[in-house]
Amino acid sequence: MIKVENLVKQYGDFRAVDDLSFEVEKGEILGFLGPNGAGKSTTMNMITGYNSATEGNVTINGFNVYDEPEKAKRCIGYLPEIPPVYPDMRVKEYLFFCSQLKEVPRKERKAEVDRVMDLLHVTHMQNKLIKHLSKGYRQRVGLAQALIGNPEVLILDEPTVGLDPMQITWMRELIRSLGREHTIILSSHILFEVNAVCDRVLIINHGKKIVIDTPENIIRTLGGTSGIRIVVDADREKFGRSISKLGNVSQWDELEENPGEGLHAYSVYFSDEAENRARLFRLCAADSLTLYEMNAIQKTLEDVFIEMTGKEDSAC
Amino acid sequence: MLAIYKKELRAYFTSLIGYLFVAFLLVFVGVFQYRHNLVNGYANFAYAVNSTTTFFLLLVPMLTMRILAEEKKQRTDQLIFTSPVSIERIILGKYFALITVFAIAVVIICIYPPVLHNYGATNYAIAYTTIAAFFLLGCTYMAIGMFISALTESQVFAAVLTFMVILFTLMLDMLVEMLPTGHMLALVVLLIIAFVIAVITYVMMKNKIVTVVTALVLVGGLVGAYCYDSLMFDGSLAKVFGWLSINSRFQLFKYGICNISSYIYYLSLCVLFVFLTIQAIKKRRWEA
Structure with a gap:
C-alpha cells in the first residue's frame, strides 16, 4: 500500500533522512518511532508530497507521489504535527472547505462533513470559530479533516500531543478502530502508545532506519532474557548466600526501592529460559526466607528504545 | 481551484480587509473625481482614475500580504499542498480571488462616467479605456504582491517589501530623467x-x-x-529602466492615447509574476 524506497532528504551538509526504505501493507498500523529531531516529520512530509525528496521514491497505492501527485494525494489523509486549521473559520465551514478541496462529489459533501464531525465528536462545536477551540478540539478537527473523503491511507504526525489523558485514551481507541479499514502510519515519541496501537514499529534515529518489526519481536530479539523481581525479608548478604546455590543465575542485584520495614527487593537474571520461578520459590522455602512478592521483569519497548538510540548517539 | 477561490473570497469579506480595500479605493476615486471634475470642472473622468493609481502603494499590500504568507505561518499550507489540487491551480485560485475583490471596486467606478454625463459631455472612450488600463495595472501590482507574499511567512515583511517595490516603480520615471546618457x-x-x-x-x-x-x-x-x-x-539606461516603469505607460491613457501594447505589457507582467509565484512555491518544497 505504501512503499518508501531509499528516501533521502538533504539540507546543505545535513542529512535529515538517510536512505530510508520500508513498506506498509494494506490495513496495517505502522508506528513511527524516534527521538525528537530524528526525521519523523520530514519523512511524513515527503510521503504526503508536501516536500520533495532529494533522492528516492514514495509509492502510494501504486501511484508515485512525485510523478502522479494528484492521484497519490487523493489516497492520503494527512494530520501534520500542528493541525492545519484556519483560526477564523467555523468548524463546519472549515470541514466543508476541506471536502471541496479533496474533491468530494458535491452531493455527498454535507453527509461526509456530518460523518466526520460525528466520528470525532465535534458536532456540538460545529458553529464555533476554530480560534476559540481548545487544543484538544483543534486536534480533533485536524483529524476530522484528514478523514474527509475516506482516504485509504492515513498519515498521523503525533496525533495525541497536547491532549489530556481521557482524550488520549479515546484517540487511541479511535485510531485502532480506524486501522480496521485504513492503512495508517502513526508517529510518536511515546512508546507506550505505539506498543498499544500499532501492528509494527519502525524505529529511526538520525534519519536512519534502526529496526522494523512487531513490538513483541523487537523486545524479544533485542531485549535479551527476562528476569525476576523478588521481595524477601533477607538482607543482601543472606540473600547472596542462598541465591548462589542456584546454578544458572547469571546476574543479580538489590533494587533501589523500599518495599517495607525489613524487606528487600532484588532482581535476578538467569542464563536459561527454564521455569525458574518454582526453583526460586523452593529455594526460599528451604532457606526459610519469607517470600513477599515475585514477578517477572518485562523489558519494555522503552528499554529497547533507549538502548538502541543511546547506542547510536555514543557511536557518533 | 474553485474551493480555494471561494475560501479566499470569503476570508476577505468575513474579515474587514475586503470591505476596507473597496471602501478606500472608492474614497480615493471619489475625492479625486470631486477635485478634478466638480471643483476644477474638467470633463475627463480619466484624471480622477489617474490620480488614484498612486494609492495602489497602500491598497495592494493590504490585500496581498496575507495571501500566501499567512498559510505558511499557520501551517495550513500543509493542508492545501497535500490536497489533490495542483500548485498551479491553488495559486490561480488565490490570484483570481484577489482580482475579484479589486474588480468589485472597478465595477463601481464604471458607474461614474454615465453619472457625469448628465452634467456635460464626457468622453466615454477615454474614460473606459483608462478604467480598463487601471484594472490591468492593479492586476499587475496584485501579481507582484502575491509573488512577494510567497517568499516569506511574515505578513509585515511582505507588506513592506510590496510597498517598496511599488514605490520604486512609481519613482522610476523621475529616476530615468536623471540617468546619464553617455x-x-x-x-x-x-x-x-x-x-x-x-x-x-x-x-x-x-x-x-x-x-x-x-x-x-x-x-x-x-x-x-x-x-x-x-x-x-x-541613452540605453533610460530605455532599459523605461521598460520597467509600470506606471509611466499608464500616463498616456488619460490623454486619449489608447495603446494596445500597454494592455499586452500589463497582461504579460501578470502572467510572469503568477508564474514566478508558482516557481517560488515549488522551490520551497525542495528546501523545506
Whole structure:
C-alpha cells in the first residue's frame, strides 16, 4: 500500500533522512518511532508530497507521489504535527472547505462533513470559530479533516500531543478502530502508545532506519532474557548466600526501592529460559526466607528504545 | 481551484480587509473625481482614475500580504499542498480571488462616467479605456504582491517589501530623467546589473556552473555589442529602466492615447509574476 524506497532528504551538509526504505501493507498500523529531531516529520512530509525528496521514491497505492501527485494525494489523509486549521473559520465551514478541496462529489459533501464531525465528536462545536477551540478540539478537527473523503491511507504526525489523558485514551481507541479499514502510519515519541496501537514499529534515529518489526519481536530479539523481581525479608548478604546455590543465575542485584520495614527487593537474571520461578520459590522455602512478592521483569519497548538510540548517539 | 477561490473570497469579506480595500479605493476615486471634475470642472473622468493609481502603494499590500504568507505561518499550507489540487491551480485560485475583490471596486467606478454625463459631455472612450488600463495595472501590482507574499511567512515583511517595490516603480520615471546618457557609463551600469543578476542566480540555484555561464553570457553579450557599435549604448539606461516603469505607460491613457501594447505589457507582467509565484512555491518544497 505504501512503499518508501531509499528516501533521502538533504539540507546543505545535513542529512535529515538517510536512505530510508520500508513498506506498509494494506490495513496495517505502522508506528513511527524516534527521538525528537530524528526525521519523523520530514519523512511524513515527503510521503504526503508536501516536500520533495532529494533522492528516492514514495509509492502510494501504486501511484508515485512525485510523478502522479494528484492521484497519490487523493489516497492520503494527512494530520501534520500542528493541525492545519484556519483560526477564523467555523468548524463546519472549515470541514466543508476541506471536502471541496479533496474533491468530494458535491452531493455527498454535507453527509461526509456530518460523518466526520460525528466520528470525532465535534458536532456540538460545529458553529464555533476554530480560534476559540481548545487544543484538544483543534486536534480533533485536524483529524476530522484528514478523514474527509475516506482516504485509504492515513498519515498521523503525533496525533495525541497536547491532549489530556481521557482524550488520549479515546484517540487511541479511535485510531485502532480506524486501522480496521485504513492503512495508517502513526508517529510518536511515546512508546507506550505505539506498543498499544500499532501492528509494527519502525524505529529511526538520525534519519536512519534502526529496526522494523512487531513490538513483541523487537523486545524479544533485542531485549535479551527476562528476569525476576523478588521481595524477601533477607538482607543482601543472606540473600547472596542462598541465591548462589542456584546454578544458572547469571546476574543479580538489590533494587533501589523500599518495599517495607525489613524487606528487600532484588532482581535476578538467569542464563536459561527454564521455569525458574518454582526453583526460586523452593529455594526460599528451604532457606526459610519469607517470600513477599515475585514477578517477572518485562523489558519494555522503552528499554529497547533507549538502548538502541543511546547506542547510536555514543557511536557518533 | 474553485474551493480555494471561494475560501479566499470569503476570508476577505468575513474579515474587514475586503470591505476596507473597496471602501478606500472608492474614497480615493471619489475625492479625486470631486477635485478634478466638480471643483476644477474638467470633463475627463480619466484624471480622477489617474490620480488614484498612486494609492495602489497602500491598497495592494493590504490585500496581498496575507495571501500566501499567512498559510505558511499557520501551517495550513500543509493542508492545501497535500490536497489533490495542483500548485498551479491553488495559486490561480488565490490570484483570481484577489482580482475579484479589486474588480468589485472597478465595477463601481464604471458607474461614474454615465453619472457625469448628465452634467456635460464626457468622453466615454477615454474614460473606459483608462478604467480598463487601471484594472490591468492593479492586476499587475496584485501579481507582484502575491509573488512577494510567497517568499516569506511574515505578513509585515511582505507588506513592506510590496510597498517598496511599488514605490520604486512609481519613482522610476523621475529616476530615468536623471540617468546619464553617455555610452561608456551605460556599459558600466549594465555590467553591474549583469553581475547582480549572476549573484541572484547563485543565491536562488546554488549552482556554480549555471552562475558562471549566466555571467559569461551577459557580460560577453554586453561587451560584444559595445565593441560592435558603441553608439548603440547612448541613452540605453533610460530605455532599459523605461521598460520597467509600470506606471509611466499608464500616463498616456488619460490623454486619449489608447495603446494596445500597454494592455499586452500589463497582461504579460501578470502572467510572469503568477508564474514566478508558482516557481517560488515549488522551490520551497525542495528546501523545506
